[in-house]
Amino acid sequence: MIHRPLDIGWLRIFDAVGRLGSLTRAAQELGLSQPAVSYQIRRIEEQLDVCLFHRSQGGSRLSETGEVLFRAVHASVKSIDGAAHDIRRKARGPAIRIFTDYGFAAFWLMPRVADFRRLHPQVEVHIVASQSLEDELERDADAAILFGARDDFPEGARLLMPERVVPVCAPGFLARSGPFEEPADLAEAPLLHLETSGKPRWLTWSTWLAEHGISRQPTQGDLGLNTYGFVIQAALAEQGIALGWMGLVDQDLARGSLVAVGPTVTRADCGYWLVPSPSAGSATAALMDWLVNEAEEAAL
Amino acid sequence: MIHRPLDIGWLRIFDAVGRLGSLTRAAQELGLSQPAVSYQIRRIEEQLDVCLFHRSQGGSRLSETGEVLFRAVHASVKSIDGAAHDIRRKARGPAIRIFTDYGFAAFWLMPRVADFRRLHPQVEVHIVASQSLEDELERDADAAILFGARDDFPEGARLLMPERVVPVCAPGFLARSGPFEEPADLAEAPLLHLETSGKPRWLTWSTWLAEHGISRQPTQGDLGLNTYGFVIQAALAEQGIALGWMGLVDQDLARGSLVAVGPTVTRADCGYWLVPSPSAGSATAALMDWLVNEAEEAAL
DNA sequence: ATGGATCATAAAGAACCTTTATGGTCATGA
DNA sequence: TCATGACCATAAAGGTTCTTTATGATCCAT
Missing domain, CATH: 3.40.190.10 (Periplasmic binding protein-like II)
Structure with a gap:
């Protein structure tokens, strides 16, 4: 159960703009549109009859009076959020x-x-x-x-398990598209990629291939999926070869629903x-x- | 120009209920109806999924979790109101x-x-x-x-002027209903009362009469008015006898539009x-x- | 000159907040 | 025992607020 922040109206919006120096970035952080943020800031300024920000193309900087309100609001948002967090924590039992x-x-x-x-x-x-x-x-x-x-x-923090990665696929896929006797053989097959919006912390196919001195253009048969569950599901469905993290694919390897088709790469750190x-x-x-x-x- | 408090939504409502121990009294303080306050408190409780008050016929007492939120909210309301006050003060020039x-x-x-x-x-x-x-x-x-x-x-604080009060009326009223040679004579005339909701700090007709040993039943001709301007206006309009505070009626006495018709009572404190x-x-x-x-x- | 970034406003629609009306409960006093 | 007053809760209706999309203005970098 994911809790959404307590709705405290313009206070959270004003705080975000003050912190980030940008209506647009505040809107992004809060999951609102930029005009919604602009509207709320204008409303506060009307109530106080002052300008709280110096607007420019580079963003919005708090004015002197804006700083006065921001100090009070920022502390309030933190305090109220902290209280809400404590309440929810205690309520969970x-x-x-x-x-x-x-x-x-x-x-x-x-x-x-x-x-x-x-x-x-x-x-x-x-x-x-x-x-x-x-x-x-x-x-x-x-x-x-x-x-x-x-x-x-x-x-x-303790290291629970180091990263050990092995290419895996379904036996049927291996029978139809294999064998893959050399790492270079994998470059010819459709690969299943785990995608993310940022820079991935985990080993990717491109890193795996580079470590084996293999260069490869993405083929038409490659699939990109945004959860590891989908990646494994696609591999089980004979859609291609996935990277298998030891610890996560152990059961499928043990029961034979997935088979290793390449060497294991380990990154101990x-x-x-x-x-x-x-x-x-x-x-x-x-x-x-x-x-x-x-x-x-x-x-x- | 009177400023309304900055609109901070449920925070002000929750703060008022927490302070006053009553949804009804909080509604009165905030100029809302009681169901509006009830609705807002329910909404916060839904967001946090906890009860913030123990409701009873005697009012609503903060629960333990309610106390946690109240401390944060109360401090926030004061801090934000203080900032708004400072901003408005500075903005006035x-x-x-x-x-x-x-x-x-x-x-x-x-x-x-x-x-x-x-x-x-x-x-x-x-x-x-x-x-x-x-x-x-x-x-x-x-x-x-x-x-x-x-x-x-x-x-x-410095005493600007002590209270010195003299009965006054318009000359036309005196000519028609006077003369008033003794204080007891005033008891027969219609009197003009300055009314207030609480206990008045100023001298009233009943106190004035009591100090002169005069008992009097309110007559049909008496008028009650809720601003002193109306009182003097009624006196000038020959509607009755008003109490005249020295300092306030000086100009009317000097130009003869009002005349003194009794002894002056002074309360130096x-x-x-x-x-x-x-x-x-x-x-x-x-x-x-x-x-x-x-x-x-x-x-x- | 063009594109991208930021902020502003208008209009439309959804969501919220207020009111009135009404009901339930409990304590108190007659 | 009953009536009354106090408090809180909910529903419905209507007004207000807040959000979105659409769009425009401005400025800066290329």
Whole structure:
């Protein structure tokens, strides 16, 4: 369950414009259109009968009077949001929230969390999966399991599993389009890409191919998908070859619904990290220890 | 010009309910209907998915979670209102605002303030007259001239003029219904009363009569009016006998449009007090000194 | 000269907020 | 026991606010 921020009307809008120095960027942050933000700022200025911003093509800078109001509003927004956050936290009761991406949630975490709940039946576990890894979702969680490099995380984060990637496909696809005896053979086949809006932290096909000295033009048969679940689903449906992260595709490899068709690439500094929340309790600590133990056993 | 509070939506409503412990009383304070307040509180509770108040017949008490939000909201409302107040104050420019009642404004202050402005042409003076003497209007002023006793005002207040009251009427009324040679004679005449919703701080006809040992039943001819301007207007229109405050009726007495028809009663501890604002500037100090001087000269 | 970025306004429609009307509940006093 | 007054809740209707899309103005960089 994702909470939307408490609706505090123009206060949040004014705060965003003051912070970002731009009506357009504030609109983007708040999920509004730019004229909606312009309208709200104008309304406040009418009530006070002053100009709160110096407008220009480069954006909107707070005026002197705007600074006076901004200080009060900014502190208010933070304070009220903090109170709302505390209220929602307390209202949830003794539950642990784990924040992670869809792929990890579906292929690694959910299959295992039932074991933890058998061991700790009084602890309620909520898995909050997201694609965009927004700060607010993570801030709401007791622990986060995120993909990245060492430098992407605070001191207390533990590496749950390093990144080990192997090309995989369905046996039927292999029978029809294979064999793929050399890494270069993969360049001829349709590949399944996990896409993201920003720069991906995970290994991509282009990086995999470059590490094997293979250059390749994207073929017409390639597919781009925006969740890892879709990627694996497409691979199972014999649509092409996917990159398989060890830990996520273990079950499909074990039952033979997917087969490895190339060498494994390991990036020891990259992987899934377990990031604790500063205010997590003892139940969360128990869950985190259990997760680390599970990951170690899975890696044997 | 009276400023309405900045519209901050449910925050002001929630704050009022939290402070007053009653949706109904919050509605009254905010000039809304009770269902409007009920609706707004429900909306916040829906967004947070918690109960913020314990409702009962005796009113609504903040719940534990309600207290958490109330602390944040109350501080925010005060902070934002303070910022708005500062902004409006700065936006007004170098003007002095004097807050007083209608009677004093009309009969004593406005006739004189032109002299002050001749002496200080660069100083803009605003007279803010009100009947209800609400705290917010006074707080916005640089100085206030208010009627009352010593104990009603802070240390720095100066007595501008003590209360000296004389019964007055129009000469035509005297010719028709007089003469009034003894105070007891006034009890037979229609009297003009200045009314107010609360307990009046000024001398009333019933007090005046009591001080002269006169008991009187209200006659059919009595008139009650809710501003002193109306009282004097009714007296000039030969409608009855009014109480005349020295300082306010001087001009009418001097030109003979009103005549004294009884002894003067003085209450030295009561009168108009000059109450400074804590943050008044040097121009305001000059005006206040001038006002005190004018009052002293008028009393000679 | 052109394109991209920012802000502003108008119009239309959706959502919100207010009112009145009304009902439920409880405490108090007769 | 009953009537009354106080408080809060909800529905419906209508007014107001807020959002969108469409569009325009301005300025800067290419």
